[in-house]
Every structure is written in C-alpha cells, then in structure tokens.
Amino acid sequence: MEFTISREELLQGLYLTQGIVERRTTIPILANVLIESSDDGISIAATDQEVGVRRRCEAKVKKKGALTTNARKLYEIARELPEAPLVIRSLDNNWIEVSSGKSRFKIVGLDPKEFPAMPSADSVHDNQGISIPSTLLKEMIERASFAVSVDETRLNLSGIFFERPEAGQLRLVATDGHRLSMITRSVEGGSAAPGVIIPRKGVGEIAKILETGDETVRVQIQGGVAHLSRGAVELSMRLVEGEFPDYKQVVPQKSERRLAVGVEPLLGALRRVSIVSSERTRGVKMQIEPGRLELSSINPDLGEASEEIAAEYEGAAFGIGFNAKYLIDVLSVLGPGMQVEIGFNDEVSPGVLRCEGETDFLYVVMPMRL
C-alpha cells in the first residue's frame, strides 16, 4: 500500500483513535490503527473490541492495500512533522515507511489481516436510526453524563441509557443510585424503541466526535451495538448488558414545596459553603424560608460556613440536606443565566430540579441525612 496525505488530514484521522487504543493492552494489535484504501481515499480505524472508530480521509492512493501500525507513535510523528504532505507506504514484513520532506521513519507494523473487526451487528443498514444535530446530542450528553456511576462493579449504572420513548423523541438518562439526570428532545425519524445502555467509554468517544461543527449525527442501535455516523466518522460500540433501573418510578409525581432560584447565585453559594464541608461527603444543609434560602455546612474538623441567597418560596420553613457535589454537578452544566425550580416533599424524599421554561429536562437527587 502506498498513499500521500496532508498532515492535517492524517492528524484528524488519528486524533479520534487516541482515546480508543489501549494503553496497557495484552493484545499488541489493539494499540494499532488500521489504515485501508478505499475508492476515494483511505480510512483510519481503531478498536478496543468494545468501542471502534473509523474515519475516512482524503488521500492520493498510489497502491491499494492495508497496513497497521502503532497509533500513538504515528500520531506523534505526524504532530512533530512540519506542514507538508506525507507519503506512507508498506514495506516487506509489515514494516511501514513514513516520509515527509527530508524526514524518514521506518516503523514496525503488524499483519493487517490480524486486525480485529469493529464491534458490529449482523446487519447495521436498517432505516430505524434517528438523525440528530451534533449540538443537540452534545448538549444532551453533557446534561446526563455527569450522573453516570463511577463504581465499576455496577455495570448497569456504568453508562447512559438511550431510549426512544415515542416516535420522534430521544431520551437520555443516567444515574449513580444517588441522583438521576434525564433529558428528552425531539429528533428526526425513528419509532419508539426500548432503551439501551451506552458504556461510559463510548459516551466519552461520542462526545469527542461532537466537539465541533453542527453536522447531523445518525444513530442506529442494533444487535447489541450502537452505531453512530457523522460526516466522515463512524463510531460503533458494544452496549452494556444489564437492566437499567426503572427510572420512571424514581421521579416523584408531585412536589409540595417549590423553590425558584437562579443557577449562578446558587452555584456560587454551594461552592463556597461546601469548602468547609467534609471533603468526602460534602454535606450541605438547605434551610428554606419564604423569600430566602440559607445554605450551611458544619465540619467538626474545620469549622462552619453559611450563606443566604434570595429565592422565591412561599410556604412553611423547611430544612433538607444534600451532597453539594450532586447539585454543583448539575448546575455547572446549565446556563449561568438560567433560573431553576427545585421541588421537595419532605426531608427524606427526593428533590426534583427543573429549568424554568424547559419541560424536558429533569434532575432527581436524593437527600442526605445530616
């Protein structure tokens, strides 16, 4: 195989593979990228057998074929080279030559036939997928991913639940057992479909392909695999096997007390007050009274802090405790100018946070007994 490619195009193709190739792999070829010629250029692919990415790149192919070599080293080489076209060609015994200007590299490769297949369902090409603008999916992921469990042993909580509750709708739900974030948006196409769990690593890779631009993303779920395509990039990942908790049960039907407050003042006050709270549990007490909200924390090792902010509330005074991190997490992904409404029933029932003017986002957080 031999082809000429611009440095920029090669870097773009390799960038997406860097998070996927395994750092400490026991299967050497998983640290490699697979480069194959296609009709109008080349494709660059990497997989860890759970998540796989492939990007088509413009290149002038002189001799068709395939090659595979270490993803990180090739990326480093391309990054350090000056801006000029690169010529990459395969030599005997899977060696690869990279040359650009006066620089020449000869690096080891492996037999491309040994390269593992991308995660794939038996037949991906159905019409059941949905199309969604990148910015929208990006926002949805941002508002859900922080609630994914970090406990690696609880597999069913270790990803985002993607569901199509009705035709033309996409819903993302994530929970770690203490709080739950749920966002629903309209999308093009697709009938109602039961949810699947997209693994945390896959979510990270999706976020990566959504970083810039506003092209449409196509999402298809089939046969235990999620398949996303956007422009020249294709991403596929094996779904988490396991049953996602029945999240609808968790959402309180109604809230007897409602507090309305600005994101910015609440977030600032929480950050300040939680400085003295216990480093691990971040317990902060909210004392809610008509027209105001007082946040306080006490830490026997350190001292105490309190802050009062203005809030809309009518009703009897009421106190409840939360892990400040759980509130800071959600407020940080909402626009600072926004106004949120938090609903409560009593000090042991979940609090429900909604954004003013948005009916399709909802955050449920369990209180802490301080």
Next chain:
Amino acid sequence: MLSQPSSAATGRIRVLPPDVADKIAAGEVVERPSSVVKELVENSLDAGARSVRVELEDAGIGLIAVIDDGEGMMADDAVRAFQRHATSKVRSVEDLFHITTLGFRGEALASIAAVSTTTLTTRPNGDLGGTRVLVRGGEIVEVRAAGTPAGTRIEVVDLFANVPARRKFLKAPATEVGHVSELVTRTALSFPQVAFSLKHGKRTLLDYPATSDSSERVAQVYGADRAAGMLPFHGRSPIGEIRGWLSGSHFSLPSPRQIFTYVNGRYVRDKLVSHALVAGYSTLLMHGRYPAAVVFIEIEPEEVDVNVHPAKSEVRFRRGGAVHDLITRSVMERLRAQPHPLPSVPEGTPLTTMNPSVTQLHIGLPLASGRTPIAPAFDSPTFPARPGATPGADTYVLRRFEPGSSPAVRPAPMPSMSPASEGEFSRLHVIGQAFEGYLVCEGGDSLMIIDQHAAHERVMFERLRRAYAAGGVQRQRLLVPPVVDVGAQAAPLLAENIADLEGLGFELEPFGGSSFAVRAVPALLADGDPEVLVRDLAEELTDVGRSRRLTQAAESVLARLACHSAVRVGQSLGGDQIRALLQAMDNIDFAGNCPHGRPAFITLPRSDLERLFKRT
C-alpha cells in the same frame, strides 16, 4: 450429684448412675437445637429420604420436628433406636474405617432423648401399620401402634428441660435459628436430590426443591445472581477428586462463613481444607477476606478418619499434604482460567474524556469505591506455583515521582488557613510507593514506611467513628433502594437493630423473608455498592451475634466497613492521592495501628540504616 456424701473410708470414685452418664454423653452431641437437627437430618438422609422437612417452634426450645419420607422402621427397631450405641450403620470396628453413612456412633437419638421429650413416629414403606414411641428424659414411656405416612417423624419438645445449665447457655432465639438455618443449608448443598425445607413457627425460612442438578441447588442457596458468577471447578490427583464452585476474585466476604466444604459428602469445617482453599486464591484475596465456595472432596474412606470429634465437623487426613496440594492446585488452575471479571470496563478507563467532574472524586481522599478487581496475577505469565509466593516480584519497582509535580487539581492551600497541611505526615518527603502497597517517605532523621491500606483504613475508621460519636453518621438516601437478601441467619439480627442501625448510617426496611430494602447508606461510604455494604454489615452483626448490644458493637461494625472501603495493597496511588492520604492522617488522632491492630507505619531511623550498612 458427683459430690454425694460418702463415708470417708470407702472409695471416692464411683460409677455414675446411668441417667447422669447419659446426660454427660448427651452434652457432647446435643449442644443446642441445631445439633439436634443435625443428628436427626443425618438419620433421615441415611434412611434414604427424598424429602426432609424441619420445623421449629420457639427457636427449637418449644419444638423441633424432622419429617422425612425415608425407609422408616419396624416396631422393635424403633424402640432399639433409643438405646445408646444402637445403630444400623456400623457393625464392627473394621467398619469404622469404611464409613460411608453420615451418622455412625449410634448415640444420637439416645442422647437427644436423654435431654428432652421425644416422640418417634415411623412406618416402613410397604407396611400397613406404624409405630409411635414416646421417650421422656431417656425413659421409654409408651410404645404403641399408630397410623402415619411412610417414613419417620421425630418431634423433640422441651429440649434441655432437665438440663437447666445447658438451657441457660443458649443464645438469643435469632442466633439459634440462624445456626439451624446454616446447618440445613450446608446439608442441602451436598444432597441436591433431596428436598429440604425449614420453618420457624409460621415462617418458611428455607425451601429447596429437589433437583437432579447440583448447580441448581447452588443457585437455590446463593440466589441465581450470585450463583451465576460462581465458577465450577474440578480437579484430580492420586489421592482423590475435588469439584465444586468458587466465587471469582472480584467477590469476597469478610468471613469464611460462605465456604462449605465436604469430604465424602460429609460437611467438614477443617482448618487444612479451608487454608488450602484460601491459599489457592493466593494474592487475589486481601488478607482477612474470604471467597464463597462449595467444595466436595472425594477420597478413599481409608484416607480419612472422621471419628475425631463428636460434632464430626473435623476430620483427620492420613496424608494431609497431598489433600492440601490437590485443593490449592485445583483452585489455582480454575482461577487462572477465569475470564476478566469486568471485561467491558477496562481498567484505566479515561473518565476525563467524558466529564471532569467525575475525576474530582479522586482528588479528595481517593478510591473508597475502588473495589477494582485485584487480579494482577492473571496478567502475569508467572502465576505463583506455590501459595504465598509473591507473583511477579520483579515487576515491583519503587516508583519515583516529583512531589511538586501534582497537576493543578488542588489549589495550593494557604498556609494560615490549612493547619492540617502542617502536620507530621504531610511534612514528609514522599520518596515513592513500593510494591503497590507501601509509601516510602523521608522525614527528619528517619525513613517512614506507611502501609497504605492500614493507614487509609484507620483514616476511614476514625472519620466514621467521629461521625458516629457526634450523633450519627450522615446517611445518603438511595434513589432505587436495592433489595438485599442477607440470609436467614443475619436477618433477625438486622431486623431487631433497625433503629440503632440508623445511627451507623443505614436505613433498612424489612422486605419479606430474609430480605431488606436499603433506603440509605453511610454517606462516607456511598460510592460503593450498597449491597456489598449491607452484606458486610450483616456478616459483622452475625459475628458479633447477640453477645453485645449493637451500640457496644458499633466500633467493630465501623471497623469492618472502614476496612472494606479503604484502598488496597496492589492499588497504585498517584502523587495527589498519597498527599491526600498523608494530610488525612494528620487530621486524625493517629494511634499508629489499623483498627485490626496491625501497625500502619514503621520508622527506620537513619542511624539504624547506617548501622545496617556498617557505617558506624
């Protein structure tokens, strides 16, 4: 009775009256309700029963009934069964060395009858008439014909009514029922083809339908979920054969209670066997953690002496070394072939690519939830051939890092605001982490070596203890309360202590049977799996039993929870994590030992070091 007045001249040594001798002998066999159940259930099994039902009233003091559908007895056999050393199972001394039945001493029924009122109702299959024998305090009171289903039904009432001392030493009803429940469970595991049930009053505690498949029985006992994670294994050597199920390396318990071992079908609790089993896990288990396992060992009857202890849970092997080898090797081989427990979440998953806030968890005192499977030995091509060998010792390096190089995760504390950072530990110059378990530091004129697990455990324990002392541990409520089956032995203990458990940070709600819904867990430990926490709690309460009230046992419960959530040996710590740990160590009143009493750090003065190098 032993000190009856006797004339000084005559001999002081007397032959005991038979009723006294019987009671003494009974004491060896019949210690508590579960020993009665054990003897009766074994008799049922030896009689070829396909179904064994155990029913208790008042934790066995009111009534113990064992009902089987075994071969039953003719009238004269039914009477003879109550005589000491009457048995159908052994006829000569020779037979003692070829024992294949469970019971053999021929003293069980006599012993039970000596300390209770016992009714035996039996009918051989095929005979029309049955027999009922009533025995009170060892005396046969009545023998008469009686209609009854084929099989044998034994009812023991007023247990220990005539031995008040024995009755006084019984534990709380919940504990005694727990013992019976454990007994039935361990017996059921080795007889899958027999149906077992256990009722206490109106409550059915256990119900294991008969099955031809022993893995089905394992699933009945452990629950389908847990059983699915257990690895079947098998091994063979000239001394015999071993088979069973092992939990994988990602699962462990704080006590060996869920290890069930059997030799030739007989349940044994033998040091050699359990040592060999744990040795098979080698470094996959932390010190003090145990697997769940069901292990059947089949060896020639001549190779094992079961006639060691009246309770018969110990055995003596003629060639202990060979048995030990067989067990350890088989376990090791199976675990080596074990698939990675969590294949879809590779270690080192870069969380940062997704969301920076997730990584914040690691900034503070880290890794409490780090139940990362400790499986280094699997990746290592040199799996230790001997138990106790350090796997891949040559791969351990003393890793250096620049203490100042911690990326800007934590804002530099202002000295005046952070007295904690001035402490003895945080002032240490960290040289590195050795063997992924010890922090090597230099401070003043000494080297200090800190056991990371012991130190972190101590830190967690102190935090929990302080929170507890300050009026209760903060509780994080759970969105979806998981339902945890803690087992029949622990359930009553948890149920009795629900109110006090809130002070420890747990909110539990009985959920039928031996299950509880977990509404809240200690906030300090909330990163972990709540089910694991509650199981640990249940184990600890069972260990502590009712000998102390929960409020007095709080410390040991907290110690166990702390141990579980602390970083492990084998976990590599980054510079920030080490700093955070040292700082946390300054914040507590450091007595220098982990809650289990092991030292958390040692110091090596420079002068000693120099002496070692013969510089002085």
